[in-house]
Structure formats: C-alpha cells, structure tokens
Amino acid sequence: MTTHSALGYLKRLVFIVAMLTLGGSPVWAAPKGAPWGEKYFPNVELVNQDGKTVRFYDDMIKDKVVAINFIYTHCGDTCPTETASLRQVYKLLADRMGKDIFFYSISIDPEHDTPKVLKEYAERFKIGSGSGWSFLTGPKADTTLLRKKLGLFRDGIEANKLGEHNTSFLVGNESTGQWIKRSPFDEPKVLAWLLGRSLSHAKADQKAELAGYAQAQKIPRISKGEDLFRSRCDSCHSLGAADGLGPGLQGVTQRRDRAWLARWLKMPDRMLEEKDPVATELFNRYRKLSMPNLRLTDAEIEALINYMEAYVQTN
Numbered sequence: 185m186t187t188h189s190a191l192g193y194l195k196r197l198v199f200i201v202a203m204l205t206l207g208g209s210p211v212w213a214a215p216k217g218a219p220w221g222e223k224y225f226p227n228v229e230l231v232n233q234d235g236k237t238v239r240f241y242d243d244m245i246k247d248k249v250v251a252i253n254f255i256y257t258h259c260g261d262t263c264p265t266e267t268a269s270l271r272q273v274y275k276l277l278a279d280r281m282g283k284d285i286f287f288y289s290i291s292i293d294p295e296h297d298t299p300k301v302l303k304e305y306a307e308r309f310k311i312g313s314g315s316g317w318s319f320l321t322g323p324k325a326d327t328t329l330l331r332k333k334l335g336l337f338r339d340g341i342e343a344n345k346l347g348e349h350n351t352s353f354l355v356g357n358e359s360t361g362q363w364i365k366r367s368p369f370d371e372p373k374v375l376a377w378l379l380g381r382s383l384s385h386a387k388a389d390q391k392a393e394l395a396g397y398a399q400a401q402k403i404p405r406i407s408k409g410e411d412l413f414r415s416r417c418d419s420c421h422s423l424g425a426a427d428g429l430g431p432g433l434q435g436v437t438q439r440r441d442r443a444w445l446a447r448w449l450k451m452p453d454r455m456l457e458e459k460d461p462v463a464t465e466l467f468n469r470y471r472k473l474s475m476p477n478l479r480l481t482d483a484e485i486e487a488l489i490n491y492m493e494a495y496v497q498t499n
C-alpha cells in the first residue's frame with residue numbers, strides 16, 4: 185500500500201467510525217469533498233495587518249488547526265476582553281503558533297479597520313506580525329458570508345448594532361473536518377488543550393485524550409474573588425509586579441484608595457471620559473489600551489477588592 189492510499193484508507197476508516205458513533209451525521213471527520221471541505225468554505229481574499237492578501241481557504245485554513253473570531257477594533261468592552269482571553273491561549277501554545285496552529289481575528293468593520301488600524305490594535309495587545317495570529321479585513325459582503333458559513337452570524341440586531349456581534353469563536357481542523365464553537369472566556373488551558381492536542385491528534389488514544397481534558401478542566405476550589413480574578417482579570421493583569429497587557433497589580437490596594445478602586449472597577453470607561461488623572465496617566469502608559477468595563481456588580485467588586493487585598497497580605 186502506498187502512503188497515499190494508506191492515508192486515504194485511514195481517512196475513510198475515521199469517517200466510518202465517526203458515522204457510526206454519531207448516528208450518521210459526519211460532524212467529526214470529513215474526508216475531502218465532504219460537507220466541510222474546500223467546496224464549503226469560500227476562498228475569499230482578505231488583507232492582513234501587514235497589507236498582505238491571503239485567501240481564506242487556501243492560505244488560512246487548509247491543512248491547519250485554527251481559531252477564528254470576528255472583532256472590530258473600536259468595540260468598547262467585549263472585543264478587548266475577548267482578544268485578551270484568546271491571548272492567554274496563544275501564549276500557552278507559543279511554540280506551535282504559526283507552525284501548525286493559527287489564530288485569525290477578522291474585522292467586521294472594514295471601513296474603520298484598515299490594515300494599519302489592525303496593526304496598531306495587535307501591537308496594543310503585544311501580538312507581533314509573523315506570530316501565527318493575524319488580524320484581517322476584507323469587503324463586508326465577504327466577511328458576512330464567512331460569518332454565516334462559520335455559524336457565527338447573528339441575525340436581526342446584527343444589521344444596525346455592531347456592539348451586539350457574536351463573541352463566540354470557532355476552533356477547528358480543516359483536514360479532519362472537526363469544528364467546534366467555543367467562548368473565548370472558557371478556561372484558557374482547556375482551549376489550549378483543545379487546539380494543541382485534541383484537534384491536532386484526532387486519531388490519538390481517546391482515553392488518554394479524555395483524561396487530559398479532565399485534567400485541563402480541573403480547577404481547585406477557590407474563593408469567589410479569586411474565581412472572578414482568574415476568569416475576568418487574569419488575561420490582562422498579574423497580581424505581582426510584572427506587567428501583562430495592563431499594570432501588575434502588586435500592592436494596588438495600598439496604592440489606591442478603596443473608593444477609587446471600586447469606582448474604577450465599576451466604570452473605567454466613565455473615569456477615562458471624565459479625565460480622572462490616574463486613569464489618564466495609566467491609559468497613556470499602557471499603549472492606549474483601556475481597561476474594559478466588565479459590567480461587574482457591587483458584590484463582585486467587593487469580592488475582587490477583598491481578594492486583591494488578602495493576596496497582598498499573604499504574599
């Protein structure tokens with residue numbers, strides 16, 4: 185048997201197994217020419233942050249493991265939070281990025297998001313060119329078609345309100361035809377596992393894979409404040425001295441008074457608008473990346489501040 189036909193045989197076998205386990209719907213493995221092959225995905229041209237033109241199917245997804253989301257750069261709160269969360273996954277996968285794993289953030293606002301604007305946006309998040317994570321733009325009709333094909337288009341509100349765009353994203357492996365919709369706010373280790381292991385080795389021992397998944401999902405019992413910090417703040421801040429996308433928060437509860445902190449966590453956008461001197465100085469220092477309004481409740485803010493305070497005392 186030649187390598188080529190062995191591969192073909194394997195693909196057919198995988199397909200049959202998938203058909204059997206899924207009761208006939210081939211969502212797990214699609215051989216070439218099946219629903220999620222090159223005929224399904226539009227090969228539209230997009231331009232990346234370096235001004236290079238790439239084709240969606242041929243250059244971006246073919247034979248790759250990918251994560252794809254849709255953004256626009258002047259999006260108030262959700263996009264920065266989304267990008268910062270994905271960046272944690274990207275950091276966990278650093279040695280694979282740009283080799284077999286690729287991230288794509290595609291703008292849904294081509295008029296505003298020129299390649300230059302996208303490049304600045306990427307730089308604000310410290311994502312360099314050639315890192316395996318591209319920021320792309322293209323004609324609205326094409327990106328809308330892509331969103332529909334990828335199941336990331338939400339009707340109705342969509343048309344008039346950019347802010348309501350769908351924040352889920354897709355991870356997938358084009359060659360196995362396996363595509364999964366996830367939230368960027370899922371535990372980064374789980375997402376990294378999904379991209380780096382599960383999707384990359386579709387044929388690996390399933391038992392080991394499941395054990396890995398359980399391991400990645402295991403989160404020790406933690407306080408409400410810590411839980412909130414890990415899920416909402418960790419992507420941009422450490423509690424040590426080191427900067428992430430935002431300032432290291434070591435000693436912050438001593439540096440700022442409690443009322444300022446509480447107000448900041450509740451409405452950072454408002455405080456920047458009001459030109460609060462501390463907020464303005466920080467904003468300029470952190471590459472004009474603003475802290476998103478995370479719509480926290482007073483109880484959540486209280487829990488977070490208590491957690492940060494206790495952290496300072498015990499470390």
Ligand code: HEC
Pocket residue numbers: 264265268412413416417418419420421429430431433436439440445448449452462463464465466467468470473474475476478488
């Ligand atoms: C998308 C990234 C991002 C997320 C998520 C985020 N922040 Fe920030 N944060 C920033 C940036 C950037 C700054 C500094 C620039 C500014 O003023 O907006 C900042 C500033 C701060 C400051 C002021 C630091 C100082 O020295 O006074 C505090 C406190 C803070 N953030 C706490 C939090 C907490 C708590 C959370 C989670 C509930 C959080 N941040 C989530 C990006 C983020």
